[in-house]
Amino acid sequence: MTGYQQTLKPFLWRAQNITPEREVVARTHEGMKRYTYADYGDRVGQLANALEAAGVETGDRVGTMCWNTDRHFETYFSVPNLGAQLHTINPLLPDGHIQHIVDDADDKLIFVDPSLAEKLASAYDPEAFESVEQFVIMGSEVPDLPLEPITDYESFIGDQSTSYEFPELDEEQPAGMCYTSGTTGMPKGVEYTHKMLHAHTMATMVPQALGIDNSDVVMPVVPMFHVNAWGMPFTAAAAGAKQVFPGPSPDPSDIARLIEEEGVTLAAGVPTVWLGLLEYVGENDVDLSSLDRVVIGGAAAPKALIEQYDELGVEVVHAWGMTEMSPVGTVANLKHDLKDAPKEQQFDVKSKQGLIVPGLEFKVVGDGGDEIDWNGEDFGELLVRGPWVTMEYFNRPAANEEDFDGSWLRTGDIVTVDTDGYIEIVDRADDVIKSGGEWISSQELENAIMAHDDVSEAAVIGVPHERWQERPVAMVVAPEGTDREQLSEELREMLLEEYPKWWVPDGFEFIDEIPKTATGKFSKKDLRELYEGEESEL
Amino acid sequence: MTGYQQTLKPFLWRAQNITPEREVVARTHEGMKRYTYADYGDRVGQLANALEAAGVETGDRVGTMCWNTDRHFETYFSVPNLGAQLHTINPLLPDGHIQHIVDDADDKLIFVDPSLAEKLASAYDPEAFESVEQFVIMGSEVPDLPLEPITDYESFIGDQSTSYEFPELDEEQPAGMCYTSGTTGMPKGVEYTHKMLHAHTMATMVPQALGIDNSDVVMPVVPMFHVNAWGMPFTAAAAGAKQVFPGPSPDPSDIARLIEEEGVTLAAGVPTVWLGLLEYVGENDVDLSSLDRVVIGGAAAPKALIEQYDELGVEVVHAWGMTEMSPVGTVANLKHDLKDAPKEQQFDVKSKQGLIVPGLEFKVVGDGGDEIDWNGEDFGELLVRGPWVTMEYFNRPAANEEDFDGSWLRTGDIVTVDTDGYIEIVDRADDVIKSGGEWISSQELENAIMAHDDVSEAAVIGVPHERWQERPVAMVVAPEGTDREQLSEELREMLLEEYPKWWVPDGFEFIDEIPKTATGKFSKKDLRELYEGEESEL
Ligand SMILES: Nc1ncnc2c1ncn2[C@@H]1O[C@H](COP(=O)(O)OP(=O)(O)OP(=O)(O)O)[C@@H](O)[C@H]1O
Ligand SMILES: Nc1ncnc2c1ncn2[C@@H]1O[C@H](COP(=O)(O)OP(=O)(O)OP(=O)(O)O)[C@@H](O)[C@H]1O
């Protein structure tokens, strides 16, 4: 016999009892809200009683389509500790995807932010939403919308008792659910058991991951519908850190103000968030002195960004993860012998995706099926496994066949590993271009092209070619009035300086905008569809 | 379905592959040894092949009676990853206990340090040791001793291959085993599954526990036969920290030298070790500048010790644990709002046993069976549960009945909890003295008495009393030539200043030495036996 079940319960209990005085702060549509973990625990208890009264039972799924707020955070512990499953829905998905997701997950209840209620109403479809018995709006008023039956959160928890005796749960009980971003196809559902989220919570606290402590003031800017805001609400509660929730669609001024006013020490989000804040800080008088580190993930953190934050006295912690991994997998912490290395070298290391978090294992399999050498040059597909990595998708037998190799998850990311063990993502398996039997990294070309001052965005895709099987073509977004021919020529020359001749795209096409996914990633799937059937004739 | 099995394998893999260059250093009977985690991994592989060749199979127990050395560390990962169970034997136990333990555990092989081989030979008993097929001496020579068959470690691993494909293990597979210290009775066996040790390893890395990182240089002075040196060898490997093993019977000069020469940042041991080092530092020129923090546990860290280390620029991290808890349970880290508190207040907090580590839960049950108030005054028995807390003893049905309440382990420690959640141990349940229906803390009285300059050691026990049920009597050790009557009078007066009259012991008995257990704790069980049948007539 072994130790006690690994669930989310001890983390709520610890926040409530060991750090009851620590604050939870939220920017909401009702203004700034502020309470303590003690109050939080009471509200979680009320919500649990309300959910029970609403007929939510062990194994039921409860959906949320919400921004990062105090109320959304209340569902985070209340729903799973009840034995039900918290299913966070990404409101930025197209209606069709939302319908698929709600239908697939069979959500019984859906919590929705006032600002997202219209979106939900537009995605509403009686068949796909058949399982949904009730909508709860995250506020104290009910808007006039065709979502039925609907109540507001404050009436929902109403005068329920603040104490709730959560049941003894098995650690294998599903606690959460999230769908992948759909960058490479229809979003796939991933279920998180209590054990997975428990293990992820413990793991992200360790210094070789994010090192979150009681003295931290944590602000997840990454939305709570993106893999539980990378698990931060759980991790911060477990550590007894203060939490700051930036609310609906925070813009750079909101983020700057919250950092200043609440003394945020650690914030997390995708690169665009931090690019936006940087611009804002350049034009306004912002005090970032409390900010110790920003965690950047979801897409590669550009080296320039890392440097610029360093100049502001803020350390960038670059991390890589996947919905399938709860999500944190690697973190680009400096190894002990790099702590005194020249800054330039540190930035190079920090722009890699990082070192595997303790508790996980990985391997990288090259084209021929063998593991690659760790020399920073050879590349192959990254496979991972560990206690917080899923071993199957929900309802997706075909993907389960394809994306797993025994206990290993095929990440679909093509990477190199250097002699120090740092992983660098060079491309997605689907995006990599194979020309004359050799691989070309579309992401590297994109970054190189985007480094040109006249290019605002660029995506490189492979198009079929008779002789070379595939050839790269670049889609470029440039300001109106640009001399396209000249820019193409400049880009060609620029690339030739750094890359072999055959890496240079056969063509530069100018488009208005790169299509994006619901998480703001380039949708190269959509771009490729444009080219389907066409051959590169250049 | 959930994530991958929680075993010790990923930690070995990470040390070997992600931090292969980090060093493992040991003071041994052959002099200083030094190699890297890469070399370490090779030797672990060799040992695994050798164990397999020796017929060790899944589920077998492998005993070690060894100091903290590189070779002992090799068994730490090799034995469990093979599916066998590492049983660390405390060489300080009386022969009878060792016989009981080897017999109870059915060890198949025993590794023994050269310096402990005589001890093992003296404890050897053909019947109790029936299961033991082979002895392996931790060196490259075999001493002349009646232990048969015996080989030396270097011949044992000989020219075995350095690579070993460890099997896929179930996380419920027992990985380790350790017996309690026997302070309150016959030592009880605790089995650690892979999952428990995995969870403990992750937990002890977190900042709210010990916060061990890749930049640390960790020296466990606590012996590796005491609950795996508090799990440090696993935790340090997982974090990629450098490890320093202080070898057989290290004295303060060894410890000081290792800190200086190896740049130790974090060391761990029982209070007496740190008292010894302090004396040594007072008399010698020692450079402790690398030393950041010392973890003190196993017995209460006196406040004076915490203060004195603070003056040397070293932070004391006071921790409480039990064999049953793998062992770390609480750590006296300062809460965020105490970081800027006056030193005096900080020392008060740090002399408590601390805050519960995230992932665990506790409750304190008072005399009447209800949970006590967290007011720093009310006390009761501490109960704990969590992923790295055992839920049963090995082969001890009666103790299993008594010491567990469902999923809760009754710790046998009597504690208070203050409003900030800090736990303070006031006594052991067995040692607490009940006088006229009120509790008296024997530990508090002992500490107060030992604060007198003329007292080197003191133990207080309860002896039966007709009217008061039990009354305290103090056993005092004082230098020869002390005026005992006068000292008793002084102690009485001292105590009266701080405690109610009825707390003052009825008598002060002078003895030569307080009997001690194998871990150096006062054996009040032995003292009480001296008094059995006698009534306090005072
Ligand atoms: N720091 C990072 N640098 C580069 N890429 C990253 C980083 N972090 C995450 N990613 C990318 O994001 C992916 C994980 O994203 P997510 O789980 O949100 O869904 P997705 O892979 O974009 O969508 P789908 O799996 O549905 O195609 C990773 O596999 C990787 O390609
Ligand atoms: N920091 C500490 N302060 C005070 N006491 C401590 C501390 N750490 C550990 N202890 C004591 O040590 C006990 C755990 O010790 P261990 O598991 O080695 O066996 P034992 O309890 O001494 O022996 P047995 O259980 O066989 O009677 C705890 O229950 C507690 O009483």
Ligand SMILES: [Mg+2]
């Ligand atoms: Mg994906």
Ligand SMILES: [Mg+2]
């Ligand atoms: Mg005990």
